Amino acid sequence: MPTLRELQRVVAHGLIAHDDAAAAHVIADGLAPAARLAIYRNTVIASLTNALRLSYPAVYRLVGAAFFESAAQLFLAAHSPRGACLDDYDAGFADFLADFAPAASVRYLAGVARLDWAVNRALHAPDADRLDPARLVAVAAADEPYVHFVPHPSVGLVHAEHPVDAIWRAVLAQDEAAMAAIDLDEGPVFLLVRRTADGPAIARLASAAWRFTASLCAGQSLQDAIATAGDVDAATLLASHLIDGVFTDFAVDEGGGRQPMENLP
């Protein structure tokens, strides 16, 4: 007789990996144990595939139901979710698609998947108050280079080699004409995704502006972000991000440590 832990491990593995080792513990009673387990397997796979479909709607439209379902099954066999909040599941699906040989002919698929995921995050990320720009007035000019920002949880930065924002919009709108008009060779796109009152917003940035924004969102100081970005109008970008609620908080580096402004004398 298995312990509960042993039974749950063998059932869980069997449902995801399509093996029926758990059948030995199940009563037949008119229906084969493997067939009884298959009822649960179908529900598990359908639920997780549906969670992926909801998070990756543009990928789903691009590849179609049959392709999506077979890719999803291979993905979830290796990456079943760690927690029960499925809005958070499947962050790794874009990387999986990037290496998925059957999808290699759709060069932009992984990029579209990264945008799908960023939009999903923008939709479901925790709520947080935006940083009140007035608080920055208290920062001494000499401290400005050492300011760090905390990005809003809904903010995502996507860089792709193809115009995935145009593809994403066209495919979700089922706009054939817009899809046909896309020039796949127009060059890379640098996108800032965030949640607004009207839903997710996807904005194109210049490459330097994107590097600057990505550096700030990764926790670099203003000075370091400017150095990373190169040629960038930092003041204008920062003002625009503050208006858009890209940040929720800030701190000033002092002697290697960080201190929230409120705690300074």
Add this chain to the structure above:
Amino acid sequence: MSFPPTAATARGPIPARAGIGLRFPHHRVVAETRPDVAWIEVHTENYLGGGVTPAWLDAIRCDYLISCHGVGLSLGTAEGLDRDHLARIGRAVERFAPALISEHLSWSVAGGRYLADLLPLPLTDEALAVVCRNVDETQEFLRRRILIENPSSYLCYRHSTIPEWEFLAAVAGRTGCGILCDVNNIYVSAQNHGWDASTYLAALPPAAIGEIHLAGHAVRRLDDGSVLRIDDHGSRVAPAVWALYAEALDRFGPVPTLIEWDTDIPPLATLLDEARSAQTLLDRYGRKAGHADAA
């Protein structure tokens, strides 16, 4: 230890009347038209993030008492509860101040994997101890009594030793939790396993029954001609389940009753129509036992 069934700040308990399960397609119509329904239940896991979805619930709960029905806590997991998930549920409880909180007699997590289904437990003394430990931990964390729902199931384990109805009653007896009696699930499992549904109902302690669920199920004919009932929440409540519901009301008295519908979700009017059918039976049978709101 015993915990209060409702938060001190809540507007009283859920009344012993019919409510409906709220799903995404009906957020707007419920918020804008405020239909005549006694209370509303949501799946807790759908409201753990930020953005528009929980904002709908903030708006709707201004006008309705809310029940938070969890599907992901995995109270039957031998490895213990996911404390991060429990903490997120705690924050949702703080935000939405539900009048009822419920979960399932099942498991969904093993080896750190979440399987997105309500999987059946072996009904053993070991599993009973695990479930009771996890229910205790949940109630202590939330400082609230929770309700535990009987699952529908499609298999039984060879090493099970305790009938499901005795197992459920024992969980309620040991932990002080209440029971969410899903009448459709009792019917589905009884048909699938050859149990007697009346025996099941008779084994449940009436004072512990805090809520009843009703839903539709599918009938699947297998290759050998036999029939398996699948709890898909995708149709109206079956006549045999209405009959069993009347029997449950006769036994338990008036209990808050919820109409659930999760696949092929119909217009809101259909749900309200099902809720009216439940209310009719509540009015007819619920008076007999004459005890107050069990919640």
